[in-house]
Amino acid sequence: MAAADASQALTASAHVAFLAVSLMLIRIDVFEHRLPDVIVLPTTAGLAALLALAAALDGDLAPAGRAAAGGLVLLGLYVALRAAAPGGLGGGDVKLAAAVGVFLGWHGWLPLAVGAAAGFVLGAVAALAVLATGRASRDTHIAFGPWMLIGAWTGPLVA
Secondary structure, rough: OHHHHOOOOOOOOHHHOOOOOOHHHOOOOOOOOOOOHHHHHHHHHHHHHHHHHHHHOOOOHHHHHHHHHHHHHHHHHHHHHHOOOOOOHHHEEEEHHHHHHHHHHHHHHHHOOOOOOOOOOOOOOHHHHHHHHHOOOOOOOOOHHHHHHHHHHHHHHHH
16 A cells, blocks of 8 residues: 555544544533543544555655644643633643544644634524524533534534
């Protein structure tokens, strides 16, 4: 197998794995309001490793560097948001931000910005909808992880 083919296979594997984990985490967060570390942390490390290896085989480390930076940027943003409003985001959301940032950063700075923003916009629209229909009150906890992950997949598709 040529290096380019191996790189594409690793990139595809990373995407398929992240999709599978995304679906699993969406279900868990909706029903249990948690994002388990036992899933989130290895996902972040595995995604970063697969994409770094793909970049190395491709001979272009820029996407891997951008993925790492994306993970750190989004993690930093979520840490700051949690510090500013401790009840607004859960710790699982903060940890998931690193994986989402790695995934989006791999695709580029514009997909990172679009995907990160899409999570907040989609989450806000959903929250307003359940408030408007009376299915939730201001005190209702609404899972944010699903919106982060849907935003993650929106970024590369839209930008």
